[in-house]
Amino acid sequence: MDTFQVHILAADQTFYEGPCLSLTIPASDGELGILAHHSPMIAAVKPGTLRYQIPGEEPRLAAISPGIVKVEKDDVLVLVDSAERPEDIDVVRAQREADEAREALLQKRSRQEHQIAQATLARALNRLRVKNMGIGR
Numbered sequence: 685m686d687t688f689q690v691h692i693l694a695a696d697q698t699f700y701e702g703p704c705l706s707l708t709i710p711a712s713d714g715e716l717g718i719l720a721h722h723s724p725m726i727a728a729v730k731p732g733t734l735r736y737q738i739p740g741e742e743p744r745l746a747a748i749s750p751g752i753v754k755v756e757k758d759d760v761l762v763l764v765d766s767a768e769r770p771e772d773i774d775v776v777r778a779q780r781e782a783d784e785a786r787e788a789l790l791q792k793r794s795r796q797e798h799q800i801a802q803a804t805l806a807r808a809l810n811r812l813r814v815k816n817m818g819i820g821r
Contacts, residue, residue, distance in 0.1 A: 686720035687739055688758040692746070692767060699746065699767040700736070706743075707760060708735040709753055716753070718760055726754045729764060731803075731810050733817065745770055747814035749807060770818020773811050782808035 690704040707718040710732030729751040737743045751764030785805035789798065 686758075688718075688720045688722070688760060690736065690760045690762065692734070692736070692762045693764070694748075694767040695765050697767075703739055704760070705737040705739055706735075707737075707762075709762065710734070710748070711753070718753075718755060720758055722755050722760075724756050726752060729753050729762065731806055733810070733814050734762070734767065745814055745818050747773060747807075747811045768811060768814070770815050773815040773818075775812065775815055778808045778811040778815070781805075782812065 685705050687703040687705055689702070690707055691701045692699040705719075709716050709718070710730050712728040712730055715732075716727060729748065731749050732747075734746045734748045735743055736746075747766075747768045747770075748762075749765040749767075751762065753763075754761045782805055785801045785808060788801035789805065793801070
């Protein structure tokens with residue numbers, strides 16, 4: 685199987701740069717699968733689970749936040765606010781964030797505070813889901 689270059693960049697770090705066999709990313713219109721020789725495109729990335737496979741290794745997972753993906757020739761750029769490997773996710777912290785966000789949603793607050801709480805809850809639940817998917821790998 686042919687490879688392509690992928691650059692997965694979070695706001696605070698380079699998450700992964702190197703060869704990749706396949707990449708699956710949550711996009712605004714569903715999951716987007718990318719293989720070598722993919723046609724050029726730009727798409728919005730939504731919070732969810734990113735899956736990528738490095739040659740000779742098992743597929744890897746990451747919890748990602750919103751961003752964009754750009755495919756050009758055999759070079760893929762993924763820019764997201766954050767990207768976390770399952771082993772780096774603190775379950776206690778993620779659960780606390782989810783609980784605090786649920787509490788904030790129950791309180792009468794401004795529309796903006798409500799949207800922030802919804803986004804925080806979605807991120808925390810995604811982190812917990814990715815952590816659970818990564819167990820046993």
